[in-house]
Ligand code: CTP
């Protein structure tokens with residue numbers, strides 16, 4: 535393995551609107567402790583020795599703004615690139631992947647909306663890929679019991695069944711991949727969509743694509759602070775976590 539093959543590249547999908555967070559700037563540019571979520575997320579990746587390059591898929595009309603933002607915040611000397619993202623998370627990841635140099639063999643995909651992921655999680659995911667797993671996801675056990683329902687928004691929904699909670703995990707990012715595996719499943723999904731085979735249930739993470747095409751995915755421990763900022767309350771929690779870190783002076 536040459537030097538750049540040993541170091542992972544990270545793709546950060548950051549092109550979403552953040553509709554569930556409410557009106558305002560694109561979610562990745564909303565601030566947490568006075569710093570955009572995206573900058574927190576990129577810094578969290580750059581803090582890992584496993585990561586050598588970060589590729590951000592920015593809102594299509596925000597590429598220059600994101601370049602300026604990342605230029606203005608220290609990234610531990612790590613290299614970064616910014617590309618225009620797409621209409622879906624999947625497309626944004628695919629566009630980011632296309633900007634990674636050919637000789638990089640390990641790719642991490644990390645949501646801009648997970649600003650507080652601890653570096654230990656980034657390291658653990660990269661290490662598991664380096665040790666030979668083609669697809670790795672960090673995850674945590676669930677606090678709530680989960681039921682499958684017949685969706686019927688606005689009305690009482692019939693319950694179908696209750697999966698055993700001990701067998702369930704809530705999946706986070708960064709997810710880590712052997713680069714060839716990830717490129718291949720994204721290409722297959724694109725070809726399938728182009729052929730009109732869009733009946734498949736849309737996947738909400740990259741490992742889901744690997745599963746769809748028969749690949750093996752393993753779980754490593756995630757962290758409660760790697761939660762995704764999705765709704766307004768998540769931002770309140772994120773501010774509290776950040777304040778606690780700053781008070782402990784470990785940030
Ligand atoms: N994302 C992206 N391109 C899209 C949609 C989403 O890069 N077209 C990114 C988001 O920026 C985010 C990550 O995928 O970092 C996870 O998506 P999610 O939390 O759903 O973010 P949004 O799509 O922005 O939020 P919402 O679904 O509430 O609109």
Ligand code: MG
Nearest residue numbers: 550551552623
């Ligand atoms: Mg979304």
